[in-house]
Amino acid sequence: EYMAIWLGITRVGGVVALLNTNLAGPALAHCINLAAPRHLIVAAELVERVTAVRPDLAGAPKIWVHGAGHDHYPRIDDEIERYGGDTRPEAERRAVTIDDRALYIYTSGTTGRSKAAKVSHARVMQWSHWFAGLMDVRSSDRMYNCLPMFHSVGGVLATGAVLAGGGSVVIREKFSARQFWSDVVDWDCTLFQYIGELCRYLLHTEPHPQETDHRIRMGCGNGLRPDVWNAFQERFAIPHILEFYAATEGNVSLVNVEGKPGAVGRIPPFLAHRFPATLVKYDADAGAPLRDARGRCVRCAPGEVGEAIGQLPEDQSNVGRRFEGYTNEEASEGKILRDVFEPGDSWFRTGDLMRRDEDGYFYFVDRIGDTFRWKGENVATSEVAEAICGFHGIKEASVYGVAIPGTDGRAGMATIVADDRRLDLAAFRAHLADRLPDHARPVFLRVRDDLAVTATFKHTKSALVREGYDPAAIGDALYFNDREREAFVRLDKALYERIQNGQFQRGLR
Structure with a gap:
């Protein structure tokens, strides 16, 4: 019934917010309040979650239940049975245009x-x-x-x-x-x-x-x-x-119709005027695209990694190129880059790093929020994870940066799903050395049986980052990439304290 409900409501001019059914507590209340609804339709099996956050909801929306077992709320499925299935007369229908809002769809929340x-x-x-x-x-x-x-x-x-x-x-x-x-x-x-x-x-x-x-x-x-x-x-x-x-x-859309492995798409030269997307150099320290002496952004050459941006049109009739924004105006403004190549122009920031090859194919590199710096270089977590998963026996990998006292930037750490008893650490280390530059190789390794993911299979890294590499707080197997011994060594309490006290700097260089 999920799609039928929102199709029906939007057809008569209503706006529907598609809530993540995995949410609970403050996160659920936050998303409901963003939409400021007058009505909430809740599946019977999810009623308790909504009831728990009801005191935190703004505007006191009317709650409808779909399904049996909760008599203290009216049932939307029973209410609908009172109405016929005939099309409503034109005079009773609200006029809906193509530019009217139909839905609110929520961002994943992986970077905020x-x-x-x-x-x-x-x-x-x-x-x-x-x-x-x-x-x-x-x-x-x-x-x-x-x-x-x-x-x-x-x-x-x-x-x-x-x-x-x-x-x-x-x-x-x-x-x-x-x-x-x-x-x-x-x-x-x-x-x-x-x-x-x-x-x-x-x-x-x-x-x-x-x-x-x-x-x-x-x-x-x-x-x-x-x-x-x-x-x-x-x-x-x-x-x-x-x-x-x-x-x-967003307004940047790419399609790989040729089926080239790894590419997310290509914009043929003869269509470039219809899809004005480009890559600009990104300053990781500033957290924004790099500007030249004139204050303008700098386009990436083939092979260079940069943020993908899409030009916002003056003509709002171009649906694919416009940015319709969020419910929060400040958040909307934060996605717009101004005076990019000439005074007064505006572009949409995707927040994604890509590179384009000589043939015009685009390749996804990383989310900006996931990229970190180590030894003065940018580390793209998705590329490191890809190299790690290329080793036999490793099913999944989540890569992120962790702080080490007395060092600049963040050191790479990888949490992998693998059988710790069968993992050949020496061969794995050699595998990484063949595929990754020195600054991108993980300093710490954590081995576990599974990884928490979102509903769209994105790794939830916040807890992993928070737990860091402290063996006292983590029950999983932990390893340190010891450069002096040229091996992954077991990270115990004594080694952890040496790293924390700055007594192991040579092993990090």
Whole structure:
């Protein structure tokens, strides 16, 4: 009922905020208050979470329950039964235009508190029809969608594109690596929507008897890393991968229609005037794009890493290029870069670092909030994680920076999912030395059985950063990359105290 509810409400002029169903406590109250709703529709199994934060909600919205078991709130499903299914007369309907707001979709909150992005009917239609064309959706197509319905990819793009093309969508409430191929075969799916880590999880599962018995003709999604792409496509016999880059609120969209492994897209020269996106050099110390002597941003040359930005148009009729903003005006203004190449121009900041090769292909490098500096150099966590996961036996890796007393910047630390008893640390260290520059190799290593992720499979790093590398506070196996001994050595209390007291500086150089 989730999509039917928001489609119905937006059709008559209402605006719907798609809340993350995993939220609870202050985070849930924060997101509800951002939208300032007059009504809240809550699934029966989630009522307790809303009741717990009700005193913290501004505006006292009316709470409706969908489902049985909570008599102290009115049931929206019962109320709807009182009305007929006929189309309402034109005179009773509010006039809705393509520029009216349809949805609020929340940012993931991986680099700060979630923000509610404004999404117009025009944007919903653009996403749906654009990808219906890119995937060449037909009435015979079935999309397998196991991504969250409260995000733009799982809730609007995957569903809207296929419905707009006349196909069907198979919705699974939650991703299951064990059931994925059974579902795809049983429901005779021809398309599936992915997020990169979903593909990594499938690649690390045991062989499934139906993993190549499907009729899948295309996988569409974003975040499929180069170290997974070819192996995933070959093992599971996927004819075509349609990788793209976009953000719910952003105006920089890239599509890799050629299927070049690792690339997020390309802007052909003859279309550059239609998609004015570029990369500018980024100053990590200042936390902003680099400016030259004239105060202007500096474009990146091929192979250089920079922040992706997209020019904001004066003509707001160009849906794809405009920035509709957040509910918070200050947050909206913070995403706009002004006087970039000439006085008065304005560009949208994606907050993502990329590089472009000589052929014009763009490659995602890292989120700006995740990048850190060590030994005077920038360290892109996604590239380090990719190198780590290229070693046999490592299933996942989360990379971040940690502070060491007496040093500048942050030292790299990696938390990996692997079997500590089988991990060949000497071979792993040699593997990293072959693939990463000295400043990017992790100083600390933590081995555990799993990693916490968000609903869209992004690693939640805040707790890992907070816990650091103190063996007294961490029960997992910890190692220190000792440069003098040229080995990962077990990090115990004595070694930790030496590092904290600045007695191990030579081992860090």
